[in-house]
Amino acid sequence: MKKVLFSVLGIIILGITLYVLSIYYVTYSKGYRAGELVKFTHKGLLFKTWEGEISQGVSEAQIFHFSVEGNEKEVIQKLQDLQGKDIKLTYKERFGTFPWLGDSKYFITDVKQTD
Numbered sequence: 271m272k273k274v275l276f277s278v279l280g281i282i283i284l285g286i287t288l289y290v291l292s293i294y295y296v297t298y299s300k301g302y303r304a305g306e307l308v309k310f311t312h313k314g315l316l317f318k319t320w321e322g323e324i325s326q327g328v329s330e331a332q333i334f335h336f337s338v339e340g341n342e343k344e345v346i347q348k349l350q351d352l353q354g355k356d357i358k359l360t361y362k363e364r365f366g367t368f369p370w371l372g373d374s375k376y377f378i379t380d381v382k383q384t385d
Contacts, residue, residue: 292365293364293365294371298363299362299363301360301361301363302359303326304324304326304356304357304384305324305326305334306325306355307353309321310322310349319340319369319372319373320346320349321338322336324357335376336359337374337378338372339377352381356384356385357381357384359378360378361378361379362379363375363377
């Protein structure tokens, strides 16, 4: 009975570990988005995360929501400096996210100002 219990417990722990590692390290897609930076904030009650939006057109459906990890200091500073300007974002998309990483599955890795 103890062997079965430990086996089931081990499988559950292994499954949770693989799930957490896959969300954190596995990239679902990589890409680029361009638009006007309309919002960039440091928000949250328990976990403070960097969240932003770029407008890719005139309708609400063309708003791209993104997050920036706290260790990306250079990207955070660039986004703060480029508020209201046209930018090009390089992002990676994850399968999911955790509350301490951000609200979005899209995480910005680089930002450039466009003309």
